[in-house]
Amino acid sequence: MIIADLSADELRRELDGAGLRIRVGPIVVAVRSSFSAVADGLALHYAAHAIGPPDFADFHVSVEPPLSPRRWFAPQALFRFDGGPPFTPLPAAQAFPLFEWGLNWCICAHCHQYVVVHAAVLARKGRAMILPAPPGSGKSTLCAALAARGWRLLSDELTLIDIETGVIVPIPRPISLKNASIATIARFWPEAPMGAIVPDTLKGSVAHLQPPAQSVRSSADMAVPAWIVVPRYRPAAAAELVPLGRSAAFMQLADNAFNYSTHGRRGFERLVDVVDRSQCFGFTYGGALEDAVLTFDRLADAV
């Protein structure tokens, strides 16, 4: 059974009760919330995700108004996990993005069975392309464009590399678009299943994009690392793919890994192995997403 099989009432009942259990790739999250923005966000963005089993959830989280006098004049949303709030509350309008950020935090802080890299990752025929990059590099925009054109979305934000085997474990979740990239994607993909635009967050305006249903349905299929592409957005630059040295590619993975130091020597060896199995490139591009998609398709077809 998937989330879309629940009626709006059933969904609300789960969110108000013991928690709605969503299977997201390798994990199950049980979420409670009284915010309608969270209910709507989950109904749209997690429509194709399976309902998790009743007996075990990896993370029990909630997004609820904190008990403070502010709820009468400037309502807030507080993310709770294991009874405690890991961050300060945010304005209530940001309740759904807060759930997304909170879940990211749970995974980064507690899933050390993976090397967790801040990178988008997509796949073609079981071969994964990792796009590690700091915020502002256009990683999510590129990821959304590729997902729109048939690349399988494994993750927009968190690349999970199994520390034992080196395979990439898919965790398809909504793609998070910020500021100018919201309009860019709306132009590139007019029928994009985009949620509400939430203005004035710490990251500016944020809108989420529903992950392709086919990607969600295939989330049990692991992928092997095949390409590491470090994107860099430069206004009006032509799409250009240039080979990247192995050491530079390694540093991109290590610098963007949340738990690189936690894995010590094994983490180093695992990332070296991922680089060894991949072709590595730097990719500069301006706004022309068509050219970008064409470049990546050619790369995938060349194999």
Place this chain on the structure above:
Amino acid sequence: MSVPSYGILGRTLCDIDRVFTEPADWDELIRRAREADLLGTLAYRLAERGRIDDVPAAPRAHLVSARTLCDAQQAAVHREVAEIGRALAPLQTPIVLLKGAAYLLAVLPAANGRLFSDVDILVKKDALPAVESALMLAGYATTHHDPYDQRYYRRWMHELPPMQHVKRMTLLDVHHALVPETARLRPDSRTLFRHAIALERDGVSILAPSDMVLHSVTHAFNNEEMTHGLRDLVDIDALLRHFGADGGFWDRLIDRAGELQLTRPLYYAAQWTTRLLGTPVPADAQARIQASAPPAPTLVLMNAVLGPALRPTVSMPGTRWARRVLYVRGHWLKMPVGLLGVHLTIKAFRRKQRPTP
């Protein structure tokens, strides 16, 4: 013996094999252990019995993750202690490791699966300025920049404001006594150095067994912060089981508690480790410790508060409230009432520091 309100985590800490007869409870067990900071301990105990692979895959992933984190933190503490030893070596002053770092470097069972948030050291009070300067030269900086906090630590507390290494981001607490300057009970910290045991590496020492237990006991039962009460109790249980194997230990411990004026926290510790974790305490030792029990009304009150405060999760009824009561009691033991009033008033108007998402 276990107490029902401590749930499956309480039962599992007494008897690790219990988890395999209650398979539907992995969900509760993992959550509670994670909140109580005991997931590493759980993973270690299961691995020790060779039963990690008997755990269903979903909860097992969390145990594997906790072991990875625990191994990384233990390696980091080893490195940090070596750095601290190097930085302070020229001062020729004793450096005594406290709590987790001591258990780890002394290879005590209490270190097994333990997670770390900082390194604690004890130095002589007259060496404090030189120690602080040497640590600053080695890259440690103070963390509390607020003038009130600086004064609070430096005038009244038994430790410097926590220090953090500017590159490694590791936290270091430098103590010069077991309890604050302003506390009602003032055990003489100088004798701790006389009994300390030098380790063979890094130029550091650890407290003698009795002192180590009493420090842990004081930390758990005279402290204002009860968030990790159950974890502290698990530490004490592991220390008592280990040192208690030596015949004369309990008498030495109780004598020493008398010298350091710490018989009352020892009483609470013995009572609660036995009750919750089944710690074996010999009958004659139990009888001697019993003599330090508080008057009946105090005992009833303390038990009513300690019971819920030691629970693994704030989601159990009464726990949050009980911890708040002990927060005030901890401060009450720490400073005279006038100062306490001022301090709690200032704290009440402070914002809780938490990161933004």
